[in-house]
Amino acid sequence: MNSPIRALPRSTSRSLCLAVRLALCAAPLVLPASALAEQIVQRYDIAAGPLGEVLSRYAQASGAPISFESRQVEGLTSPGVRGSFTTEGGFAQALLGSGLMASPTQDGYQLLQASPATDALELGPTTISGKVLGSTTEGSGSYTTGSTNTATRLALSLRETPQSVTVITRKKMDDQNIQNLDDVARTATGITLTKIGTDRSTYYSRGFEISDLQYDGIPTNISENYSMDVMSTSNMAIYDRVEVVRGANGLLQGTGNPSAAINLVRKRPTQDFRLGAELGAGSWDNYRSQVDVSGPLTPTGNVRGRAVAYYNNANSYKDGSGRDNQLLYLVGEADLDDATVLTVGATIQKDNQNGYDWGGLNTRSNGSFYPLSRSTNLNGKWAHLDRNNYTLFSDVTHNFDNEWKLTLAMNAIWSDADFLSAYPNRVSGDNYRMTVSQADYEDTQFALDLYATGPFELFGRKHQLMLGANTRQDEFDAVIKSATNNPTINITDFDYSALPNPILNAIGADYNYTRKERGLYGASRFSLTDDLSLILGTRVSWSDYKVGSPYTNDQYRENGRLVPYAGVVLDLDKHHTWYASYTEIYKTQSYYGVGNTLLDPIEGDNYETGIKGEYFEGRLNTSLAIFQTNLENMPEALSVSPTCGVTGTSKCYEAGAKVRNRGFELEVSGEPLENWNVSAGYTYSDPEYVAGSSKGSDYYRKIPRRLLKVSTDYRLPGVLDQWRVGGDVYAQSRTAADVTGYRIEQGGYALLNLHAHYQINQQFSVQYNLNNVLDKTYYQSLPTSNNFGGLYYGDPRNFAVTLRYQY
Numbered sequence: 001m002n003s004p005i006r007a008l009p010r011s012t013s014r015s016l017c018l019a020v021r022l023a024l025c026a027a028p029l030v031l032p033a034s035a036l037a038e039q040i041v042q043r044y045d046i047a048a049g050p051l052g053e054v055l056s057r058y059a060q061a062s063g064a065p066i067s068f069e070s071r072q073v074e075g076l077t078s079p080g081v082r083g084s085f086t087t088e089g090g091f092a093q094a095l096l097g098s099g100l101m102a103s104p105t106q107d108g109y110q111l112l113q114a115s116p117a118t119d120a121l122e123l124g125p126t127t128i129s130g131k132v133l134g135s136t137t138e139g140s141g142s143y144t145t146g147s148t149n150t151a152t153r154l155a156l157s158l159r160e161t162p163q164s165v166t167v168i169t170r171k172k173m174d175d176q177n178i179q180n181l182d183d184v185a186r187t188a189t190g191i192t193l194t195k196i197g198t199d200r201s202t203y204y205s206r207g208f209e210i211s212d213l214q215y216d217g218i219p220t221n222i223s224e225n226y227s228m229d230v231m232s233t234s235n236m237a238i239y240d241r242v243e244v245v246r247g248a249n250g251l252l253q254g255t256g257n258p259s260a261a262i263n264l265v266r267k268r269p270t271q272d273f274r275l276g277a278e279l280g281a282g283s284w285d286n287y288r289s290q291v292d293v294s295g296p297l298t299p300t301g302n303v304r305g306r307a308v309a310y311y312n313n314a315n316s317y318k319d320g321s322g323r324d325n326q327l328l329y330l331v332g333e334a335d336l337d338d339a340t341v342l343t344v345g346a347t348i349q350k351d352n353q354n355g356y357d358w359g360g361l362n363t364r365s366n367g368s369f370y371p372l373s374r375s376t377n378l379n380g381k382w383a384h385l386d387r388n389n390y391t392l393f394s395d396v397t398h399n400f401d402n403e404w405k406l407t408l409a410m411n412a413i414w415s416d417a418d419f420l421s422a423y424p425n426r427v428s429g430d431n432y433r434m435t436v437s438q439a440d441y442e443d444t445q446f447a448l449d450l451y452a453t454g455p456f457e458l459f460g461r462k463h464q465l466m467l468g469a470n471t472r473q474d475e476f477d478a479v480i481k482s483a484t485n486n487p488t489i490n491i492t493d494f495d496y497s498a499l500p501n502p503i504l505n506a507i508g509a510d511y512n513y514t515r516k517e518r519g520l521y522g523a524s525r526f527s528l529t530d531d532l533s534l535i536l537g538t539r540v541s542w543s544d545y546k547v548g549s550p551y552t553n554d555q556y557r558e559n560g561r562l563v564p565y566a567g568v569v570l571d572l573d574k575h576h577t578w579y580a581s582y583t584e585i586y587k588t589q590s591y592y593g594v595g596n597t598l599l600d601p602i603e604g605d606n607y608e609t610g611i612k613g614e615y616f617e618g619r620l621n622t623s624l625a626i627f628q629t630n631l632e633n634m635p636e637a638l639s640v641s642p643t644c645g646v647t648g649t650s651k652c653y654e655a656g657a658k659v660r661n662r663g664f665e666l667e668v669s670g671e672p673l674e675n676w677n678v679s680a681g682y683t684y685s686d687p688e689y690v691a692g693s694s695k696g697s698d699y700y701r702k703i704p705r706r707l708l709k710v711s712t713d714y715r716l717p718g719v720l721d722q723w724r725v726g727g728d729v730y731a732q733s734r735t736a737a738d739v740t741g742y743r744i745e746q747g748g749y750a751l752l753n754l755h756a757h758y759q760i761n762q763q764f765s766v767q768y769n770l771n772n773v774l775d776k777t778y779y780q781s782l783p784t785s786n787n788f789g790g791l792y793y794g795d796p797r798n799f800a801v802t803l804r805y806q807y
Helices: 012-024 051-062 087-094 170-175 181-187
Strands: 042-046 066-068 081-085 100-105 108-114 121-123 130-132 164-169 191-195 201-205 212-215 218-221 239-246 260-266 274-282 286-296 303-315 322-337 340-354 384-399 405-428 431-458 461-482 488-490 509-527 532-548 553-571 576-587 602-615 620-637 653-673 676-691 706-715 723-732 749-759 764-771 779-781 798-806
Touching: 042 051, 042 087, 051 066, 051 087, 081 087, 087 100, 164 170, 164 620, 164 653, 170 239, 170 676, 170 706, 181 191, 181 201, 181 260, 181 706, 181 723, 191 779, 201 260, 218 405, 218 431, 218 461, 602 653, 706 749
Parallel strands: 066 108, 212 260
Antiparallel strands: 042 081, 066 130, 100 108, 108 121, 164 239, 191 201, 212 218, 239 260, 274 286, 274 798, 286 303, 303 322, 322 340, 340 384, 384 405, 405 431, 431 461, 431 488, 461 509, 509 532, 532 553, 553 576, 576 602, 602 620, 620 653, 653 676, 676 706, 706 723, 723 749, 749 764, 764 798
């Protein structure tokens, strides 16, 4: 168990500065005990009320989770926590007069009974204990969270949010050894992905493409053809959690598909000194190291910092492939006064890949699969994708005395990439021309968000209000060159290392994509009765999309577009809630009609209703959701010459199709029993054309209609309590390419992963992960035709061993 926080000498700031330097230069794993942090004073304004509710709010505000049994606090009240307190002092204030005390444990704090005669502490009754969870998941030891705000900016529990929400917590990421966004997509309920390149992933939810990522709630565009070539998502070390809100999210980000919002929430500085380190090794010479140091930079703790350094070098099961990934994350917080906090942070990431496989494999002309080894790589040693990502972010938050909070947040990303690779283009039979492209990418994204949240009173009841304005811009430039010596290979008999170095044309083609989005938004949560809440919101949005290439120059603008949002939440009993929500949709298209002009935006609406459950003080959450999405102006291919798109060689389309998607989702996450974490999700999604030339057929069969994802982790009892064991299962239904005259399809499959974790002592632990235990051979993505590649194997069986240190 962790010892209570003790006083920290004035040398703390020097110790932390030294620790930061060590983090950047392979720090040693042990520091002297004198580096333990002094309790940091923080200001709180938590009103009096039932003890359980006050503890919940205080745990969330302080980031210090506390475990207790509900009957320990039943019938007890708290005077609240108002003023400046240390973490333990705040707990003492909240528990004043209750005869209870908060004692530090490895995962936070435990509520204990104080004996007035001896001042000794006794554990309360030993039944299932409740752990009050906040939004921060680091150190919570849980597969669920206490609150999220990705859906509406209002801090609501999963049960209070009238949409489907999944949170991939820090513990789940560690247990499953999640290293990148693809790993997140594989474990998040309802999310799937396809690939057009080893690292060019496209994510889907509820039948449609996810067009934006969020960083701390600020949207970032990933919808251009080459966005994921330049945007590196190959590291999860700097994130506390990933929040996924499925369905439409136009209230906060404007234009977008009714798929999901993926919000990557960064780690923030802690009030106490912490040092974590990891060393990892795995299949195909996969080695990684990580150092994470956090704590106060001044004796009073009013300035705090955090640094994460990460390095990964790995080969691959694919011939000639490998990667080198370096990351540095720095973030600082400063209390400008008792009510105002300023945060400034930056990320530098360099991600270099050799033998980069852009085009993947191909099928035979009849759509059947070649019996090729999973190690097959059609690209030469010269192929590569080298990316540099630089991020600067900041926010300032002021808390008013009336419980209102005002936040101004900024996120800026500068990315560049150098790409050289090829895709297979069938000449005849098994012979393919390897069409080589070289590209230089530059992507600059900037976003600003100003919003306020707080309570107000109306008709004798207390309600919540959120008002905001945001703006963002994405400027994406690419210069693409072709080769003059594209080699021809026989896919059944070739040597990747013999492919000649490409000879590139001296002049390339210039491509430019510019997206601008501005909006005013607001939402209010009306407490109509003690059991019934109504959320009403709207966004007024201005969008501008401009594309320039040698073959097209076009622009689409949308001014003052209204996007309404409505939700209702009804508490059925102590544990269950019925909810329903509605929102409208519009999405700027990147398909082109005859004349090579952009199609009008997709429009539609999204409905969702369901039942949510919350048990054990929020430690276990369940949900059943039923949804329907209706989209109009969907693109339909025309039977004309392929002279459209930015290259002038793509199909031409018209906006005449309608697609309807109906489905349901089941999800469970959290702790059904003490020391047992579980998350499970089942998704059925069936998008189909309901109007247009494809009426009655399925929409985009390359993604599965059914998904099952189950993850679990269990701490063994008794003398084996230093061990945790668990695993996860991924299963999906069949997929197929949307082709005619032949068939490309793959049956459903299931994957099994296992892990075991051993706590060596208080500081050190070791973990073993075995993925694809049964060594299932499957295709992660199917091609769009039998001529141009796009077929990618999934990873074979592989292992990873991780040594962790926590101080």
